[in-house]
Amino acid sequence: MYHPELFKGKTALVSGGRSGIGYGIAKQFLELGATVLICSRKEEPLIKAAETLGTIGPCYYEVCDIRKTSDIELLAKKTRQELGGLDILVNNAGGQFPAPAELISENGWAAVINNNLNGTFYMSQIMAKEFFIPEKSGIIVNIIANMHRGFPGMAHTGAARAGVENLTKSLAQEWAMYNIRVNSIAPGTIQSSGLDQYPKEIQSQFEAARKENLMGRFGAIEDIANAVSFFSCPLSSYISGTTLYVDGLEHLAGDRNGLIRTLRSMI
Secondary structure: OOOOOOOOOOEEEEEOOOOHHHHHHHHHHHHOOOEEEEEEOOHHHHHHHHHHHOOOOOEEEEEOOOOOHHHHHHHHHHHHHHHOOOOEEEEOOOOOOOOOHHHOOHHHHHHHHHHHHHHHHHHHHHHHHHHHHHHOOEEEEEEOOOOEOEOOOOHHHHHHHHHHHHHHHHHHHHOHHHOEEEEEEEEOOEEOHHHHHOOHHHHHHHHHHHHHOOOOOOEEHHHHHHHHHHHHOHHHOOOOOOEEEEOOOOOOOOOOOHHHHHHHHHO
8 A cells, every 4th residue: 555665774773562552563664665763662572573573674673661751861862873863753652451340459550650641741741852853843642542431440540541642642742842742543353363361251352342333443553653654754744643443443333341341341
């Protein structure tokens, strides 16, 4: 669909790029000519991902905990060393767990907010100060979630991702003077390795949700990668501060309480 040299000469950093959606985003960047650096917290799977992606194009890796500004500052240095600069930042890293709101502990709540919201801000701020603001050019794409009608069963990540959506609007306006575009993508249920971590009861709920989807399917990783490429290329040069829902209409239709009902049945 896209020209194979769309991102030739461009550099991209993808957090959480070792698996799932992040891996698919990195893969498409490489297929379209970019030089890519992926980061995540666990080194061994990160190395394996970079080796596999490296068969497509130049792919580097760096261990980074996005909750720690010291890690991100080291990542910025590695990005400068390996990529020579940075054109595109994709904030994909995050983490959450299903739980009824009344059972989320203080530590559990703080961990998800710190990872999904704070980590996204730290990454954006540090990379903007290091690369985008001095160069007066840059693109940031935030991967959030379908929380348009709330996120029953994952109130912590719904709150964090909603915060990122608002952060997207704020940064887009503040940094427009530096020619930095900031947009978000809200995936629906995407068929990826991320679904495999859930218990069989929740897997069954996912299957029911698939049948109810108005498009009759879950999304593919490529659906998200395609949207990221759109926001990262000149086709979207007059778009900033927006959120694109890539969810087969889930944000408009369907039962949002299936997950929480399943969780309560498991207690």
